[in-house]
Amino acid sequence: MSNDELKSKISRRHIATFAKHMLCPYSILNTDQNGVLSKQGVKDFKMYPYRMRSDFYAGDSIANDDVLLEKISETLGGGDRGKRPLLLLSDGKDSMSLALAYAYLGRKIDTITFLRRDDEQLKNFISSTCNRLGHTAHFVEVDEILTGFDKETFLAACKEMKTPVLDQGFLFFLFGLQTFFSKNNFNPIDYLVVDGLGNDETFGYLPSKNQIRSFRLAKLGLWRLLPPFSRSFKWYLRSPAESHGDLSALACFYPISASYDLNAYFSKIEADTEALSFIDFRAFSRGSFHDHQCMMGKTITSANYLGAAIVFPWIEPSLANYVFNLPQVAKFDFSLLTNKVALRQLLENKLGWQQQKRGVDLYFDLDMPSFKANILAAIVPSNLIQIIDSNRLLPEYVKKRAYLELLNLYGFCLGQGMSKSDIEALLLR
Secondary structure, three states: OOHHHHHHHOOHHHHHHHHHHOOOOHHHHOHHHOOOOOHHHHHHHHHOOOOOOOOOOOOOOOOOHHHHHHHHHHOOOOOOOOOEEEEEOOOOHHHHHHHHHHHHOOOOOEEEEEEOOOOHHHHHHHHHHHHHHOOEEEEEEHHHHHHOOOHHHHHHHHOOOOOOOOOOOHHHHHHHHHHHHHHOOOOHHHEEEEOOOOOHHHHOOOOOHHHHHHHHHHOOOHHHHOOOOOHHHHHOOOOOOHHHOOOOHHHHOOOOOOOOOHHHHOOOOOOOOOHHHHHHHHHHHHHHHHHHHHHHHHHHHHHHHHOOEEEOHHHOHHHHHHHHOOOHHHHEEHHHOEEOHHHHHHHHHHHOOOOOOOOOOHHHHOOHHHHHHHHHHHHOOHHHHHHHHOOOOOOHHHHHHHHHHHHHHHHHHHHOOOOHHHHHHHHHO
16 A cells, blocks of 8 residues: 555544554554454454464573574674665664674674763763774764754655654654764665664563553543543543553643544453563554554654665564564563563673663753744644643643654644644644
8 A cells, every 4th residue: 555545544533543642553544454443452452463471472482692693683684685774773772782783794884873962971882882893883963953954854754654653753863864864975775774673562561660550540540530621630640551651742732532542442451460461462552553653653754755775673573473482581570670681681791781771862952942943833833832831730841742742743734735724623622
């Protein structure tokens, strides 16, 4: 199906669902395949191949550093199609293991890291690791990215979205990649962008402590008591589906009333807090939908617009099936909320890697007056921005997320040919 054909199927109700939840299940987007929606997601959940509590899981993969490294390397061997790999590199497990695998193959590649302002610690770590592995490290800082913003480029890129991409990183990925190619005088068509996303759903998508607490609170049903005008409290008192992170910040500021009820769709969330219940549901909702539609969507849209190819090695079937069927102890320790155990061991043994998880979201560095005047207001009408501005109940970081989601959604809707009044109706009625 072509991009235009898919877009023509996306109704305002579908778009509203993205705006409210940052995702929309595939069977809702593609109801013509089965004629009717799968009842409350039960059929889709049972057919989902990455459930620990299912016959899909055999647990018979060999948990060994060399085997895991070989399996990762196999996904990188022949898929470049004559293009130069450009690895999106952080100090995290997923992308760092891909850098290790390229070195294992004897290949020296370019890496790119988007930096928060004055993050010398990360820059030094990436530089030293790349030097050790033989790769060339490139860095683009947040201020360079924002300086490169161009309205027409942003709107043209939004037309590449198959579905709304509400990930707050889209702006930074689009103009970060563009800045990399421009300042180095590289042609994007020569490159294959390599993204390390996609292995949470096969390794076991663990919740945070806050998400566990939020889910337990959600099962009490208090979220149902919130009156319609108390949207801001949704950020703190979430529904079961929303407690796992599937909540757009936009839903805390705008009515967005015409969306599908994803709590009904995701009805197979077990009422207990047993480990595999959490992991299976999070793989299904966050891994299958949120990661693919939002997080991967920002990279796909950016690369497609710029003319580069794109690959996600961790979702290649051979590697995904190997990882999914690792013994449980090699995947996660739910009691300690420790994930990707085998991957941690591989990096510790081969690189001495012992990094702690850190937040590197670039939107924290936004200078809000400058961002709103020079970027947001260039796309979004002031009356919609004012709704977020005037909110006194939610903290600044939630507002920053909402501004960026609004920017993406508005750009997508304009790319769909919707008028300003149509978009306002989508958000406000």
